[in-house]
Amino acid sequence: MQNAPNSPAAVKPIKDIDQVVIRFAGDSGDGMQLTGDQFTRTTALMGNDIATFPDFPAEIRAPAGTLPGVSAFQLRFSSFDIHTPGDSPDVLVAMNPAALKAHIQELSKDGVLILNTGSFSALDLKKAKYEKDPRTDGTLSGWRVIEVDLAARTKEALATSTLDARGKERCKNMYALGILYWMFHRDMEPTIKSIQQKFAKKGDIVEANLMAMKAGYLYAEVTEVFQTAYRxxxxxxxxxxxxxIMGNQALCLGLVAAGQQSGLQMFLGSYPITPASDILHQLSTYKNLNVVTFQAEDEIAAVCSAIGASYSGSIGLTSTSGPGLALKAEAIGLAVMAELPLVVINVQRAGPSTGMPTKTQQADLLQAMHGRNGESPVAILAPSTPGDAFECGFEAVRIALQFMTPVIVLSDGYIANGSEPWLLPDIEQLPKIGVKFAPEQTSGEKFMPYARDQKTLARVWAKPGTKGLTHRIGGLEKADLTGNISYEPANHQHMVDTRAKKIANIADAVGEATTFGPDSGDILVLGWGSTRGAITSAVLQMQEQGHKVSACFLRWLNPLPRNLGNLLKQYKRVILPELNKGQLCSMIRAKYLVDVDSYSKVDGQPFKSQEVLDYLNNAMTRLKGGK
Amino acid sequence: MSTTEQPVLLKKDYKSDQDIRWCPGCGDYAILNAVINAFTKLQKKLHETVIVSGIGCSSRFPYYMETYGFHTIHGRAPAVATGVKVSNPALDVWVVTGDGDAMSIGGNHFIHTMRRNVGLKILMFNNRIYGLTKGQYSPTSEQGKVTKSSPMGSVDYPFSPIALALGAGATFVGRSVDIFLSHLEELVCKASAHTGTALCEIYQNCNIFNDGAYKTVTEKDTREERVLQLEHGKPLLFGADKGKGIAFDASFQPYIVTGADLGKAFIWDETAETPAPAMALATMSESEFPVPIGVFRRRDKPNFESGVQAQVAAAKAKKQTTLHELLHQGEIWEVK
Structure with a gap:
């Protein structure tokens, strides 16, 4: 690799390694997310594979220096294909005692701790609930500790800056970033460009940030404490x-791509909620791509306006998180009954109730499946990586239009805010989404709003404004074909069965399940959604050890792939890791009568690949031991 | 209209083929007639008209009209209708709702529709009772009302839907009564001409669970004394031979004037910038004052959907983006 432009030539030895996990941890106000984001962009541009995991508090600014205020950003980059942001960091940057306390236990053995000693006053220690200074009481033994007074160093570096003292102090994250850029032989140019762009109208801020970063870089290069740079x-x-790309971004792009391929206007009705709000933000910038966004007065109005938009011939979308999905339940039932297309995006977070808004979980699967009154089936799919969210957004729209049904996308906080390098799809290869509205009728013949496509069972879509098609629909049970209100027992049975059959038919339009690994063997690890990365890493390691272990990832949770029942029976054990108390497990057990082993975790954190690997090893030992 | 011109659509053309399932004697029949009369008079195109309703007796309305109709869920009709109207502003979108549907479970959507000034015409049938659930008090029932759920009388205070709408910034607010056929028809026509949200509160008699709720307003022998008809540009007069008037003091407290003071009666201006006179009329005591009917407020203000679609049009005019460009935004790199 060439020396980075604008970088002082590296004179210290450079060691080649194949991967690194770095975690930045500091106060919510310390700019850790921005620092992590800059490192990520630079690293992606330099051609490494990368995966990120931002982990921040729900509070915008918890009291400075306290444990609840700690915000972290973990990233892993490598010279090979990776699937997770890593289990434990090799390098931890701790901006204050609270960040140290919250994260030090995760730092890997022999890991490097870069400690900002500028924030280690007695008060800082007290806020972090340290009784003694951890730097001197042995707490940190076993790690390589590099102490840097970031505040003082930054202040020194910015002596000529016109910013006030507070403004200068806020550049200390850039000083830390400069140190890390030297350590890992990163190019500063992308960050220089980005900062110049971001603060285009504030020359003094650009100058100070860049001066701090370059000073940090130089400091690392010339001081003895940093002995080796890594490449x-x-x-x-x-x-x-x-x-x-981050998951929320990719999902938006997938939705818009589908909108463009169908030629229809998209209408997003949404109410802000963590961690889904970015979908509303992003789609609101796509007006030129025929996207209308409506910030509704509540979650219910959000979904109802989307249903109204679908009724009038647009693609109705609504985005939310778990508590919002609960509020939307009745309206989704209306869309089931009215048989209108609707895409509901649920970026899951840890529940129940308000739960932990910024932490991830997969515990809304059964809510999506059954959280409505009556027999009310909807299609459900889940993205498994940030990039996969593009395809899922696209597929959700395609299926909603083709089958005239609500489709729920179950993303989660880990996918929504995590990022990875994304191979841009070939637009030429994206399918066109053909939509046929019922044509104008002049014969005077009565229009049948519930006439169906014989293959899919989707009903016709008749747009208000079209002559000769006036009709009435609603939440009351309706007679097939005419859509008139009907309380006939046989008709209700028929309509409930038909709506169920229609959802089941989607299986023909979305393909079968495939396995990663042999088609039969000892263990099949079944996964859905964001657990894919951790499962893939663990299964790969099991396979390398010579075990007959395969993995199968389900994109569609309803309907399940046609071949899944048979596939499950090809393995001695089926293990299902999921971030809930075994929700998909109970569905699979009930449907296929297979003794699925549920590996459940609900601590608000994604699976570490080591955790899955340990579980699989234990399972394999039990299996081989005949227990 | 000249005698040689025949309307293209007749009253019967607006009626659907469905049997009406309201109780015999219900005020809803009269309202349906008045609306059909108004629609016929305006020669509304069936295929461009959408009627959206929530839940309740009133919300069965769309089934009886040969237009597009969407019978949705309890309280949510304004939210669904907002989606319909914003997606396709060319449609003529009406909401039919009741005092339970709009004032109770759907209160939030009601006020925010007014605030945004979405181009919806809202017909709210107010019978001051829950009919479809068989007779519980509603948010407009008088305090102390004895119903199935309030055997000792309701403790709740009622509110005025008109005052609520005015408070929420409504640009058209009117009131009529189910059996005042021509008055109601006229109000519906005026609402139809309004480009923003138009609320028509319609006093409706529920002859099963709240019979006679508006008896003094509708009975011939009490009507003159009990009804104050609002007429734009004319003084607020009521009573036999219009011998009484409503005037306001400096703080907009209403008082009744008679005889020599009749000249002090307030000259009604439905387009007034200040909502104060309309609010005073909407909140004056029913026991001391007559019940105002007609248009309380009518103000021109750009509607929500045109604002939204204008932004879309401006964005499209400013920047055409292809799907390819969209995906390639931000920092990209090539791997060979």
Whole structure:
């Protein structure tokens, strides 16, 4: 690799490694998310594979220096294909005692701790509930500790800056970033450009931030405490054009791509909620792509307005998180009954109730399946990586339109805010989404709003404004074909069965389940949603050890793939790791009568690949031991 | 209209083929007639008209009209209708609701529709009772009302839907009564001409659970004394031979004037910028004052859907983005 432009030539030895996990931890106000984001962009542009995990508090600014205020950003980059942001960091940057306390136990053995000693006053220690100074009482033994007074160093570096003292102090994250850029042989240019762009109208801020970063870089290069720089070669990714993408972003792009391919206007009705609000923000910038966004007065109005939009011929979308899905339940039932297309995005977070808004979980599966009155089936799918959210957004729209049904997308906080390099899809390969509205009728013949496509069982879509198609629909049970109110027992049975059959038919339009690994063997690890990365890593390691372990990832949770029942029976054990108390497990057990082993975790954190690996090893030992 | 011109659509053309399932004697029949009369008079196009309703007796309305109709869920009709109207502003979108549907479970959507000034015409049938659930008090029932759920009388205070709408910034607020056929028809026509949200509160008699709720307003022998008809540009007069008037003091407290003071009666201006006179009329005591009917407020203000669609149009005019460009935004790199 060439020396980065604008970087002082590296004179210290450079060691080649194949991967690194870095975690930035500091106060909510310390700019840790921004620092992590800059490192990520630079690293992605330098061709490494990368995965990120932002972990921040729900409070905007908890009291400075306290444990609840700690915000962290973990990233892992490598010269090979990776699937998770890593289990434990090799390098921890702790901006204050609270950040140290919250994260030090996760730092890997022999890991490097970069400690900002500028925030270690007696008061700082007290706020972090340290009785003694951890730097001197042995707490940190076993790790390589690099102490830097970031505040003082930054202040020194910015002596000529016109910013006030507070403004200068806020540049200390950039000083830390500069140190890390030197340590890992990163190019400063992308960050220089980005900061110049971001603060285009504030020259003094640009100057101070860049001065701090360059000073940090230089400091690391010349001080003796930093002895080696590390280099991680670019990964051998599949050829093509890449960009770094977060799950919420990719999902929006997938939705808009589907809107463009169908030629219809999209209408998002939404109410802000963590961690889904970014979907509303992003789609509100796509007006030029025929997207209308409506910030409704509540979750119910959000989904209802989307249903109204679908009724009048647009693609109705609504985005929310778990508590919002609960509020939307009755309206989704209306869309089931009225048989209108609707895409409901649920970025799951830890529940119940308000739960932990910024922490991840997969515990809304059964809510999505059954959280409505009556027999009210909807289609459900879940993205498994940030990039996969693009395809899921696209597929959700395609199926909603083709089958005239609500589709729930179960994303989660981990996918929504995590990022990875994303191979841009070939637009030419995206399917066109053909939509046929019922044509104008002049014959005077009575229009049948519940006439169906014989293959899919989707009903016709008749847009108000079309002559000769006036009709009435609603939440009351209706007679097939005419849509008139009907309380006939046989008709109700028929309509309930038909709505169920229609959802089941989606299985023909979305393909079968495939396995990663042999088609039969000892263990099949079944996964859905964001657990894919951790499961993939663990299964790969099991396979390398020679075990007959395969993995199968389900994109569609309802309907399940046609071949799944048979596939499950090809393995001695089926293990299902999920971030809930076994929700998909209970569905699979009930449907296929297979003794699925539930590996459940509900601590608000994603699975670590080591955790899955340990579980699989234990299961394999039990299996081989005949227990 | 000249005698040689025949309307293209007749009253019967607006009626659907469905049997009406309201109780015999219900005020809803009269309202349906008045609306059909108004629609016929306006020659509304069936295929461009959408009627959205919530839940309750009133909300069965769309089934009886040969227009597009959507019978939705309890309280949510304004939210669904907002989606319909914003997606396709060319549609003529009406909401039919009741005092339970709009004032209780759907109160939030009601006020925010007014605030945004979405181009919806809202017909709220107010019978001051829950009919479809068989007779519980509603948010407009008088305090102390004895019902199935309030055997000792309701403790709740009622509110005025008109005052609520005015408070929420409504640009058109009117009131009529089910059996005042021509008055109601006229109000519906005026609402139809309004480009923003138009609320028509319609006093409706529920002859099963709250019979006679508006008896003094509707009975011939009490009507003159009990009804104050609001007429734009004319003084607020009521009573036999219009011998009484309503005037306001400096703080907009209403008082009744008679005889030599009749000249002090307030000259009604439904387009007034200040909502104060309308609010005073909407909240004056029913026991001391007559019940105002007609248009309380009518103000021109750009509607929500045109604002939304204007932004879309402006964004499209400013920047055409292809799907390819969209995906390639931000920092991209090539892997060979």
């Amino acid at each position: 991680v070669a670019p990964a051998k990714l599949k050829p093509g054009t890449y960009r770094n």
